[in-house]
Amino acid sequence: MKIVIINSGSSSIKYQLIDMPSNAVICSGMIDRIGLETSNFSYVTDTGKVEETLPIANHKIGLQKIAQLLMDDKVGVIKSTSEIDAVGHRVVHGGSNFSNTVIITAEVKDKIKQLSALAPLHNPANLEGINVAEEIFSTAKQIAVFDTAFHQTIPVVAHKYAIPNSLLTENKIRVYGFHGTSHKYVSEKAIHYLNENAAGESSKIITIHLGNGCSMTAVKDGKSVDTTLGFAPMNGLIMGTRCGDIDQSVIFHMVNALGYSLDAVNTLLQKQSGMLGLTGFSDLRDIEANAEQGNEECQLALDMNAYRIKKYIGSYAAVLNGLDAIIFTAGIGENSSYIRKLVCTDMDYFGLALDDAKNEIRSKETREINTADSKTKILVIPTNEEIEIANQVHDLLLN
Numbered sequence: 001m002k003i004v005i006i007n008s009g010s011s012s013i014k015y016q017l018i019d020m021p022s023n024a025v026i027c028s029g030m031i032d033r034i035g036l037e038t039s040n041f042s043y044v045t046d047t048g049k050v051e052e053t054l055p056i057a058n059h060k061i062g063l064q065k066i067a068q069l070l071m072d073d074k075v076g077v078i079k080s081t082s083e084i085d086a087v088g089h090r091v092v093h094g095g096s097n098f099s100n101t102v103i104i105t106a107e108v109k110d111k112i113k114q115l116s117a118l119a120p121l122h123n124p125a126n127l128e129g130i131n132v133a134e135e136i137f138s139t140a141k142q143i144a145v146f147d148t149a150f151h152q153t154i155p156v157v158a159h160k161y162a163i164p165n166s167l168l169t170e171n172k173i174r175v176y177g178f179h180g181t182s183h184k185y186v187s188e189k190a191i192h193y194l195n196e197n198a199a200g201e202s203s204k205i206i207t208i209h210l211g212n213g214c215s216m217t218a219v220k221d222g223k224s225v226d227t228t229l230g231f232a233p234m235n236g237l238i239m240g241t242r243c244g245d246i247d248q249s250v251i252f253h254m255v256n257a258l259g260y261s262l263d264a265v266n267t268l269l270q271k272q273s274g275m276l277g278l279t280g281f282s283d284l285r286d287i288e289a290n291a292e293q294g295n296e297e298c299q300l301a302l303d304m305n306a307y308r309i310k311k312y313i314g315s316y317a318a319v320l321n322g323l324d325a326i327i328f329t330a331g332i333g334e335n336s337s338y339i340r341k342l343v344c345t346d347m348d349y350f351g352l353a354l355d356d357a358k359n360e361i362r363s364k365e366t367r368e369i370n371t372a373d374s375k376t377k378i379l380v381i382p383t384n385e386e387i388e389i390a391n392q393v394h395d396l397l398l399n
Helices: 059-070 106-117 125-135 151-152 178-195 248-256 262-271 274-279 286-292 297-319 330-335 336-343 356-360 384-399
Strands: 003-008 013-019 022-030 037-047 048-054 086-091 141-146 204-210 213-220 223-228 325-329 377-380
Touching: 003 125, 003 325, 003 384, 013 059, 013 384, 037 059, 048 213, 059 125, 086 125, 086 384, 106 125, 125 141, 125 297, 141 286, 141 384, 151 178, 151 223, 178 204, 178 223, 178 325, 178 377, 178 384, 204 223, 204 262, 204 297, 204 330, 213 297, 248 262, 274 356, 286 297, 325 330, 330 336, 336 356, 336 377
Parallel strands: 003 086, 086 141, 204 325, 325 377
Antiparallel strands: 003 013, 013 022, 022 037, 037 048, 204 213, 213 223
């Protein structure tokens, strides 16, 4: 069974063509910096690699380019779209409507669209990917895998807000959590790794997903018990363009005293804040490069980013009543040794001792970057949301 996986993020598309059930990756690649003149495009197969830097204005253009190369005479891996059995789509917000993987119908698309107000940087891009895929892979089953599904195990004490009960019972306002596909994948990898290394059957893990969007999850014995992103993917950690946690009274002050409209506040907090608002750059690679050259605003933003992560490590260690491991994953978590060092510095109370030499090593495998005597494991585990999505798509179609 050949399954195309489309993972549309707020400013990126990751994709893979996977043969199931062997999990053999036929081709893979990604586009990042979508919307900029310097978008990066990659397309990788066993026989070669295509890399380009070019302007990609939106997700639709990016998806069309991916499909073009899949069937290219020279580097393509399929001759016809009819070879594709299914297309698996990552969808960020499933609300209370979706707690499991589903076959996409017109009704499902309508609900994804309705939830776009809660995930304006993501659900529209996810829906665009679905619409384009339906045109290109017209004979394939279209399947949605929801980021919120893994977090359905969060107990009511953690997912309920301290607001009138009717807003939960009637309006379904609660913590939903996001990046669930990634948190599920890396936490399962970590549990397997810890069990192989005699850590026992129970596990207390904090997964740290750092990309343009960021979140952390407390995972106890394989189940999500708390997470930083809540009703919509906006709070918690400092992100590329999103502010993360903020005192709600700031919003009222901006509206009532400063004259902002609600739409203007929403745009500012979603698209003009975070690392972009602090530095003028939304991409961490640019921020780290400028900080290295002495840009104080960029350095402060990096310090603030790490400080926020540290706060949540302390919070979740309390929730878990202990800590076996922390996991860094996703684009920044896997590739920024500097962010990892900032986070792990002065964290000896939590048993975290970073090995600087190990931290600088690049690898696509699960690896420890802690010292031999560190009480808590510090792991870097490359996420593979695409494989996790493929597994869920395959299981759905077989059952």
